[in-house]
Amino acid sequence: MVENVKELLRLHEGITHEVYLDNENSSIVPKEVIDAMLPYYNKKAYGNPTLTHKPGWEAFEVIMDSFQRIANYIGAKILEEITFTPSETEANNLAIMGSCFAQKLKGKKIVISEIEPINVLQTAEMMSKFGFSTIKIPVNNEGFIDLEKLKDVIDKETILVSISSVSNELGTIQPIKESVDIVKSKNPQTLFHTDASDAYGRIRFNVQELNVDLATVSSYKIQGPRGMGALYLREGINMERILEGQIGTQKLWPGVENTPLIVGFTKASDLAFEKFDSNANKMRMLRDKLVDGIFGELDDLRFNGPKGDKRSPDNANISFLRCEGEALTIELSLKGVYVSSGSACSRRLLQPSHVLVAIGRRFSEAHGSILMKTTRAHTEEDIAYVLEVLPTAVNRIRGIVGSTGTD
Amino acid sequence: MSRIPLPYNPKVMDLFRNPKNLGKMEDATVVAVAGNPACGDMITFYLKIDEAKQVVERATFESYGCAANIATSSIVTEMIKGLTLEAAWNDITWKKVTEEIGGLPSVKFHCGVLAVGALKRAIRQYFTQKKIEAPNWLQKEHTFEEKQALEEEELAKTLSKRLKPEAEKK
Numbered sequence: 001m002v003e004n005v006k007e008l009l010r011l012h013e014g015i016t017h018e019v020y021l022d023n024e025n026s027s028i029v030p031k032e033v034i035d036a037m038l039p040y041y042n043k044k045a046y047g048n049p050t051l052t053h054k055p056g057w058e059a060f061e062v063i064m065d066s067f068q069r070i071a072n073y074i075g076a077k078i079l080e081e082i083t084f085t086p087s088e089t090e091a092n093n094l095a096i097m098g099s100c101f102a103q104k105l106k107g108k109k110i111v112i113s114e115i116e117p118i119n120v121l122q123t124a125e126m127m128s129k130f131g132f133s134t135i136k137i138p139v140n141n142e143g144f145i146d147l148e149k150l151k152d153v154i155d156k157e158t159i160l161v162s163i164s165s166v167s168n169e170l171g172t173i174q175p176i177k178e179s180v181d182i183v184k185s186k187n188p189q190t191l192f193h194t195d196a197s198d199a200y201g202r203i204r205f206n207v208q209e210l211n212v213d214l215a216t217v218s219s220y221k222i223q224g225p226r227g228m229g230a231l232y233l234r235e236g237i238n239m240e241r242i243l244e245g246q247i248g249t250q251k252l253w254p255g256v257e258n259t260p261l262i263v264g265f266t267k268a269s270d271l272a273f274e275k276f277d278s279n280a281n282k283m284r285m286l287r288d289k290l291v292d293g294i295f296g297e298l299d300d301l302r303f304n305g306p307k308g309d310k311r312s313p314d315n316a317n318i319s320f321l322r323c324e325g326e327a328l329t330i331e332l333s334l335k336g337v338y339v340s341s342g343s344a345c346s347r348r349l350l351q352p353s354h355v356l357v358a359i360g361r362r363f364s365e366a367h368g369s370i371l372m373k374t375t376r377a378h379t380e381e382d383i384a385y386v387l388e389v390l391p392t393a394v395n396r397i398r399g400i401v402g403s404t405g406t407d
Numbered sequence: 408m409s410r411i412p413l414p415y416n417p418k419v420m421d422l423f424r425n426p427k428n429l430g431k432m433e434d435a436t437v438v439a440v441a442g443n444p445a446c447g448d449m450i451t452f453y454l455k456i457d458e459a460k461q462v463v464e465r466a467t468f469e470s471y472g473c474a475a476n477i478a479t480s481s482i483v484t485e486m487i488k489g490l491t492l493e494a495a496w497n498d499i500t501w502k503k504v505t506e507e508i509g510g511l512p513s514v515k516f517h518c519g520v521l522a523v524g525a526l527k528r529a530i531r532q533y534f535t536q537k538k539i540e541a542p543n544w545l546q547k548e549h550t551f552e553e554k555q556a557l558e559e560e561e562l563a564k565t566l567s568k569r570l571k572p573e574a575e576k577k
Contacts, residue, residue, distance in 0.1 A: 004414040011420060324447055326473040330415075330423065343447050343473075351566070352447065363567065367447035400477055402431055402469035404440065404451045 015336040019382045022340045023314070023373035024168060027223045029264070030377060036267035037225065040260040048256050050248040059259045063249055066266040073269050074196070074215060075206030076232055083231045083252040084262055088197045088218035089119040091231040092162075094242055094252060095193045095214045096123045099160050100132055101240040106189055107157035110134045113145045115355040117168050120195055124162065137163070141359050142306040143172035150179060154186035161192050165199035165215075169342065169355040169371060170305030171315025173203060180211045191237065197221045197229070201272035202280060202312045207232050219261070223375055224268030228261040272376075279376040284313035286374040286383050291316050293387035298394055302365050304356060316372040317342075319356075319365040323397045328370060331397055335389040342369035411514050415474055418509040422478035427485055428467045435467075437536060439529035441556040442521050443563035448472045450480045450525045454487075456533060461492045475515035479522040482508050487526065493544050496530050499523055501552055517555065524556030 020028055040046065045062050047055025067079035076082060085091040100110065110124045114136040124134040135153050137145050145163060154161070161183050165176050180192045193214035199205040201222040207215050214237075219228035233239055233252070245254030272279060295301060302319035305311055320328065325341025332339055342353030343366070351357075352366030361369075374383075415423070432438075432453035442449035449472060455465040466484035470477045483504055487495045501519040505511050511519060527550050534541045541547075549557065 001414045004416045007417045008415060008420065322471070324472050324476075326413075326447075327423070327477065330474050334424070363445035363447070363563070367444070400426060400429060400469065401471045402451070404444075404449050404469040404471045 011334060012336070015334075017382075017385045018336040018338070019378070019386050020338045021372035021374070021378075021386070022338050023221070023223075023375055024371050025340055026226060027220045027375070028377065029220075029225055029268075030223055030271070032271060033224060033264050033267045037260040037264040040263050045259050048248070049259070059257065060249065063257055063259060063262055066262045067249075069266050070217070070230055070269060071232075073273050074200070074217065074232055075208045077208065078235060081232055081235055083233065083250045084257065084265075085229050085231055085253055086227050086258070088195065088216050088221070088229040090253075091216040091218075091229045092117070092119045092195055093123050094231055095216060095233075096120065096127065096160065096162060097242045098239045098252065099191050099193070099214065099237075100127055100130070101242075102238045103159040103189075103191065104130075104132075107159045108132045109155070109157040109159060111137060111150070111153055111158055111161045113137045113139060113163045113174075114358045115139050115143055115167050115170070115172075116162065116164055117195060117197075120162050120164070121354070139172075139358055142310075143167045143170040143355070143359050144306070144310075145174055145179065147175065147178060147182060151182050151186065154183050154190060156187055156189075158183075158187055158190045161190060162195070163192075164195040164197075165205060165210075166196070166203065166312045166315075167305065167355065168195075168198045169353060170317055170359065171198070171312040172305050173199070173310050173312060176210050176212065184211070198312055198315075201269065201276075202283065202314055207234070213237055219265035219268060222268050222272045223377065225261050225264040228258065228265040230265070280313045282376050283374045283378075286378050286380070287314055287316050287372075289380070289383045290372065290374065290386060291318070293383065294318060294390060297387065297391040302361065302369075304359065304361065304369060314373045314375065316374070317369060318372075319361065319369040320394050320398075321365065321368055322401050323368045323394050324401070325368050325370060327397050327400070328368070328393060331393040332390065335393060337386050337389055337393075339370050339372050341367075342371065343367040411512065413474075413512050413515070415478075415512075416509045419475060419478040419511070422481045422508070423474040426468075426477055426481040428465075428481060428488075429469070430467055431469060432465065432467045437529050437533045439525050439532050441525035441528055441560075442472070443560050444471055445563035445567050446559055448476055448518070448521060448559065450476065450522055452480070452484070452525045452529045454529050454533070456492070458537075463487045463490050463492065463495055472518065473515070475511055475518040476521070478508055479504055479511070479519045480525075483522045483526055492530050492533065493542065496527065496544060499526060517559070520552050520555045521559065524550075524552035527553050528556065 045058035049059035191213040195216045197218035200217040215232040220226045300321040304317040325343030356366035435453035436456040451469045453467045468480040470480045504519040
């Protein structure tokens, strides 16, 4: 198996231009971020922040500074409202499990949207083991949640609602403020959690303006290091830990704080927020060039998710009909363009992206879908290169499909 | 919803990049399809059969599917070239196809199964279309691969029924 991968990598030799657009699933960490992190491995603050020595106090100082900065960027009132977790997966697990366990005497009902990311969807469903039930709110063909339905399902049993601020697959910017108002008007006790991993650093996001109780943010989604995320929990809300161990600077997540990754996430946040508007405008401009270029060159496409200002500036999700997605990702990889697909070719029971199915896409449309996300680090040359190689790649795969595969 | 690493071997990659016997055959004796685009997995085989000798003269394919699907379809068209229908029926199994291609990740075994299912369907169809009495070697009940292909197609139907029509999505 490892030999095969070596051969696969050899096939990529001689690539002249590489464009990484799979920022949904991982990201390139810029040099400034790495440079900020490195001293914290062996030059300073390498101690445990709860211990009584210089490297420990150094760690304490920089971690407190990081709490404060992340708190500022999302509009939290105090730094104690932030908990660092080893990615958004853990933050979403903590948000759902921790709040359910703490609120279990008030009710047993969880409400999520049907297009939540897997780490929300499966965590909520898993809670049935503990007697909780999950209701999924449907979305329309652009991925916007049905607010009427949300209003209908909230009752005195509902302890938690979890709806992403921005759909990670579709880029749909949900009406979170309205949703919170609806939920709180029906049951002021219901907690509102939002996974803001795809909002943070891309659209205006402020926990106090939105009046959310819990919010998740992610490091790699803003080109920070992988392995770091954070959960915002509004002061005064009761929450249980989901892991036990040595408690340090934060009471909701045990274990030794990972200072270099915390610093990296904070630095990536600084870079994202420093020139927030121009960063977002650049992502949008490049994304629009990419989408317009593809639609100008190829037929039989579907644009997934909304257009305009209700879509996050980085997200492009396109279904290439008569073209299977996994094959297309490999074909593009051989040309140095790295993307992911909503095709589900890695299972016996081939189920494509639940998000695309939820907005009413046919399975064949979902199998041919490609998700791309631009960042401020991309250039116009990058997009031009993608537009140079992508039509050829799609046409070659469509050539193999021939008359097969139209339903 | 799970994703699995797919370290395709060089032979799979070679047939994916340069598929042999690709494309529609205008003068095919028999054409057979297996799979369903809803499953992201569909193969069409075109067989040119020397009817006097009952030998596969040429075979071509079209495939809507992943790299493994394309590669296994392509290799089946290579493997059956020059074989009698009896040999193609008896000797080409999904295990043999997987072996011939140098192995597949386990989640991709079904690609080989579907390819052989399409082949068996084509051979069976030849006898029904030409109204030739089925020879003894052609077993009446479906083979493993044909059953799997049917199962996948049924699954696609069931899944598609569960889909909400787009018209309802406003």
